[in-house]
Amino acid sequence: MSAPTSTTSPARLALLVAEREVTTQLRSRAFVVSTIILLVGILAGIVVGSVLSKRDTSPATGSATQRVAVVPATAGDLQGLPGFTAVPVADDAAARAAVQDGTVAAALLPGTPVRVVGRDGPPGALVAALTRAPAVEVLNPAAQSEAVRYLVPFAFGMVFLIVVMVFGQTIAQNTIIEKQTRVVEVLLAAVPARVLMAGKVAGSSVLALGQAAAMALVALLGLKLTGQDHLISLVGAPVGWFVVFFVVGFVLFAAMFAAAASLVSRVEDSGPVIMPITILGLIPFYLVIYGSGSPVLMRVLSYVPFSAVMGMPVRIYLGDAAWWEPVASLVVLAATTAGVVALAALVYERSVLRTGARVRLGEVLGRRATA
Amino acid sequence: MLELTGVSRSFGDVRALDGVSFSVGRGRLTGFVGGNGAGKTTAMRIILGVLSADAGSVSIDGRPLDAATRRTFGYMPEERGLYPRMKVAEQLAYLARLHGFDRAGAERRARELLTRLDLAPRADDRLDTLSLGNQQRAQIAAALVHEPSLLVLDEPFSGLDPIAVDTVVNVLSERAHAGAPVLFSSHQLDVVERLCDDVVIIAGGRIVAAGDREELRAQYSEPRHRLRAPGAVDWLAGVPGVVVIERSEGEVLFEADDAAAQRVLTEAVARGPVAEFSPVRPSLAEIFREVIRDEAPRTATGTAVAA
Numbered sequence: 018m019s020a021p022t023s024t025t026s027p028a029r030l031a032l033l034v035a036e037r038e039v040t041t042q043l044r045s046r047a048f049v050v051s052t053i054i055l056l057v058g059i060l061a062g063i064v065v066g067s068v069l070s071k072r073d074t075s076p077a078t079g080s081a082t083q084r085v086a087v088v089p090a091t092a093g094d095l096q097g098l099p100g101f102t103a104v105p106v107a108d109d110a111a112a113r114a115a116v117q118d119g120t121v122a123a124a125l126l127p128g129t130p131v132r133v134v135g136r137d138g139p140p141g142a143l144v145a146a147l148t149r150a151p152a153v154e155v156l157n158p159a160a161q162s163e164a165v166r167y168l169v170p171f172a173f174g175m176v177f178l179i180v181v182m183v184f185g186q187t188i189a190q191n192t193i194i195e196k197q198t199r200v201v202e203v204l205l206a207a208v209p210a211r212v213l214m215a216g217k218v219a220g221s222s223v224l225a226l227g228q229a230a231a232m233a234l235v236a237l238l239g240l241k242l243t244g245q246d247h248l249i250s251l252v253g254a255p256v257g258w259f260v261v262f263f264v265v266g267f268v269l270f271a272a273m274f275a276a277a278a279s280l281v282s283r284v285e286d287s288g289p290v291i292m293p294i295t296i297l298g299l300i301p302f303y304l305v306i307y308g309s310g311s312p313v314l315m316r317v318l319s320y321v322p323f324s325a326v327m328g329m330p331v332r333i334y335l336g337d338a339a340w341w342e343p344v345a346s347l348v349v350l351a352a353t354t355a356g357v358v359a360l361a362a363l364v365y366e367r368s369v370l371r372t373g374a375r376v377r378l379g380e381v382l383g384r385r386a387t388a
Numbered sequence: 389m390l391e392l393t394g395v396s397r398s399f400g401d402v403r404a405l406d407g408v409s410f411s412v413g414r415g416r417l418t419g420f421v422g423g424n425g426a427g428k429t430t431a432m433r434i435i436l437g438v439l440s441a442d443a444g445s446v447s448i449d450g451r452p453l454d455a456a457t458r459r460t461f462g463y464m465p466e467e468r469g470l471y472p473r474m475k476v477a478e479q480l481a482y483l484a485r486l487h488g489f490d491r492a493g494a495e496r497r498a499r500e501l502l503t504r505l506d507l508a509p510r511a512d513d514r515l516d517t518l519s520l521g522n523q524q525r526a527q528i529a530a531a532l533v534h535e536p537s538l539l540v541l542d543e544p545f546s547g548l549d550p551i552a553v554d555t556v557v558n559v560l561s562e563r564a565h566a567g568a569p570v571l572f573s574s575h576q577l578d579v580v581e582r583l584c585d586d587v588v589i590i591a592g593g594r595i596v597a598a599g600d601r602e603e604l605r606a607q608y609s610e611p612r613h614r615l616r617a618p619g620a621v622d623w624l625a626g627v628p629g630v631v632v633i634e635r636s637e638g639e640v641l642f643e644a645d646d647a648a649a650q651r652v653l654t655e656a657v658a659r660g661p662v663a664e665f666s667p668v669r670p671s672l673a674e675i676f677r678e679v680i681r682d683e684a685p686r687t688a689t690g691t692a693v694a695a
Contacts, residue, residue, distance in 0.1 A: 025459075025488045033485055041474070199469025203530055206436045206463040207486040209455065370438065 027212045034208065034216025035223065042187065042224055052228055055179065056235045063239030083142060086112040086124035094125055098146050117156055128152060145246050169252065169334050170309045173259055174302045174327040176232055180263075181270045181298050184225045188217060188271055189278035189291050192369075196282050201369055210366040218271045218358075225267050229260075252334060258343050259330035262350065266326035269354040270298060276361035279369045280376045290375070297323050305331060312337060320346050322353035389413050390435065390538060390569045395444030397430055404430040406593040408444070412538075412569040412586070417560060419584035419601075420573040421676060427593040428573045429466050432540050435571070436463045448538070448569075459487055462536030462563075466543050466573075468527050472516035476526050477502060479515065480533045487534035494533075501529045504559060520547055528556055532563065539563055541572040545579055557583055581672040589679055596679040605669040608678060613649050615640050616664035617656055627652055641668065 042048050082102045087095055088109060095103045104121050106112045112124035116136050123140035126132040133143055133151040144151060195201040204213055233256065240249055277290040301324030308314040309331055318328035319338070329346045332338040360382075368376040390412040397405040405427045412418045422428050433439040435446055437458045446453050470479055477498045484494035502511045505525045510518055515526060524547050531541060539560065545553050564570045571588075574580050580587065587604055589597040597604060612633065615621065621640045625632050629648030634641040644652060649667075656662050670678070 030486060033482070037482055195469075195471075198472055199465060199467035200471055201469065202433075202438060202465040202467065203463065203469055203483065204486070205438045206461065207459055207483065370433075 027209065027215075030208050031212050031216035031219060034213055035220035038191070038217055038220025039224055042220075048187075051183070052231070055228075056231060059232055059235050060239045063236060063245075064243055067243035067245055083123065083140075084121040085140075085143060086115045086121040088112055088126060090127040091125045091131060094131060094147075101143065101146065113156065125151075141245070145244065167306065167309065169255070170305050170327065170331045172236075173255075173330050174305050176229055177263060177266065177326050178298055178302045180225045180229050181267060182295065183228075184221045184267070185270055185274040185294065185298075186291070188221050188274045189287055190284060191217065192275050192278035192365075193281060193284050193287055196279065196369060197284065205370070210369055211362045213369075214272070214275050214362055214365045217275055218268060221271050222264065222267055225271075226260075226264060229263060233260075255330040255334035258333055259326070262326040262329060262343075262347065265347065265350050265354050266322075269322065269350070269357055270294065272354075272358040272361035273297075276364040279365045280378065280381070282371075282375075286375055300324075301327060309335070320349055322350045325350045389449060390571070391447050391450075392431070392435070393445050393447070395431065395434060395441045395446065397434060397439065397442050403593055405434070405441070408590070408593070408595055410588045410595050410598045412571045414567050414569050415564050416569065416585040417564050417583055418569070418571045418586040418588060419580035420571055420588050420590070421577065421580055421672070422573070422590035423680065426590045428590060429542055431590070432463075432542055432571070432573070433465075435540055436461060438463075457537075460534070460537040462531040462534065462539045462541075464527055464531040464541040464544055468523065470515050470523075470526060470530060473514055475512050476507065476515055476518070476529075477511040480526070480529055483530050484533045487536075489534060497533055497535070498529075501533055505529055505555060521549060521552060524548055525552065525556070528559070532559060536563070536568060538568050539570045539572075541570075543574060544572050545574055545576060553579065577671075577673045577676060587672065589676060591680050597675065601672070604675060605672075608675045609667065609669045610643065611645055611649075612641060612643050612668040613652070614664065614666055614668055615642070615652065615656055615662070617660060617662050619660045621656075623655070623659070624652060627655065638663075 082100050084104050085095060085101050086106045087103045088106060088111075092103060092105060095101055104115065106115055106124075109126050112121075112126060113134060115121045116124045116134050119136070122135075123143045124134040125143070126134060130149055131147070131151045132154055133140055133147070134154045134156065136156050138155060139153045144153060195204070201213075208216075237249060240246060273294045274291065277294055278287060280290050281287055301318065301321070304314065305318055305324055305327040308318060315328060315332055315335075315337075318324040319332050319342070321328070325346045329338065329343050333343060364378065364381050367381045391409075392411070393409050395405055395408045396403070408427065408431055420428050420431070430439065434441045435453075437453065437455065448457060451457075474482075477495070480498035480501065481489075481491070481494040484497055485491060489497060499508070499511060502508045505528065507522060507525050507529065510522060515523060518526065528541070528544060531539060541560075544556060544560075548556060560570055560572070581601070584601055586599060587597070587601050588595060597608075599607075615624070616639045618638055621635065621638065624630060624635075624640055624642060627644075627648065628651075629644055630652060631643045632640060633643055642652070653662075653665050656665065
């Protein structure tokens, strides 16, 4: 027999499934078009936001020259930067005092890299003017404008929510279609159910991460084009953590969507099984946006696995998370994800071949006992 | 040889398979026959490992089946299923790769098979643009694309026109000649009778008859013979040990043991030309009806006990 030896590993099989998942999606016109619309929307949002924020810029940071307190060690750094007037002060303490009482818009202090001090928010114009990204210090972070307080949680939440909902629906739909068209039985003759689910989740995760990365790139590009580069260095660390949380959190949701979808046999029936998961994504989103002013609530949200993806990066951004907190939260999230994936695989395995009426979750999980 | 031994499986209170044992020989086409809900699909799914058995074992050449061996099997489920929006050749190549072929080998094999099944012109069309008959062929191709070491097909001929049936039969026979055991179920008993070397009959989750098709027919035949001779055949009623069942001009159907039948033949030849003298073998449909009838009361009791 010329058939090849069947030593194909589960990992390779999952990869094949994932590959099909990705190529099918990339060829889907609906997916491509919706992605483009999303990216254009982000770019437009940034441009519009930039225009609006320029309009209400206060005179101190406006087009006239900005007064910047400098100490002897940094006096030279400001030379050659148009639009800034150096106001020499004796030392760091005097510089901070000057910023605090409003006699200067910002202060430039020595350090590696140099430290830029603002009162109620980062001194954007100065940060942007410096050739090397400075460390930013805000004297009264609590006074940061309401808009910014909402904007960052909103951006993190929106990106995660959009990607989870779009890809969650896709995973659910593809799972049901495989069941509805019975192709799943042909597949199961070649691929174990768990591997099939793993491949689907992996394929979607790659696409989701790709789409999120595209959104991030477009956002960066937009900030660059509108001259708001300084914001990039401000959100750098939170965004880095966000990506890590995003990947793990996405797998958590993807596995739940796949398992839930395997309970029904027709796309029309998907609503009731998908709904609870959608709610699990929506509630944390609103809590993080409206709760960003409450440190206690935010602390809780940053550890609850379903909201950690949005909550923890926001806390890092607001600067009230200790270095070990994201690590601890990530461990909690990863452990939850591992548990949920195992459970989801069990549900998927036991219900994916049962067609007809909706399979009850309790029935699936309790079946071993009764069989 | 594929062998099922004492395989049982229940779904809740329903006992779908009850101690099922039968075998599928290499190089032979084995027909799997039974009424609706008799357990054919469950048995096939267990062979493929898509379902697990509650009890009993499935082995090939004496070795228990493992996942790696099962992946070399080809399967066509009763409920047809392929990706409707995927191109036919691409879909087949994907399945072949899942079964362990490399990309180039998978693509080549998919094209070859589509040509063999007269589907080559539609290879790059989406499955849902094909007619039902052609989708059926694509489904058969999906079961064959990885050159399976064993084939299990649930109702492979339903929905095919006679020419397509022949095409498919040729492909299946080819697989059987290459040494693969081939098991397929069908409601069309005449098709099974024409094609199969062996027949397995299942009813109420139990095997009620299994074996070589001709042996089964011999086993279930009553000792009846048919004699056709142009002359009068009235004399036959007088032969000892002969009971005439039906008589018309120049033809008579009678019951007799072998010795009496031989006496009739000798007498007939002595009296004049004989056009036909043959034992009457029941058709598969007749055997099926008979074994199902015999089985019915037993199943009813079994169900009553289970319930």
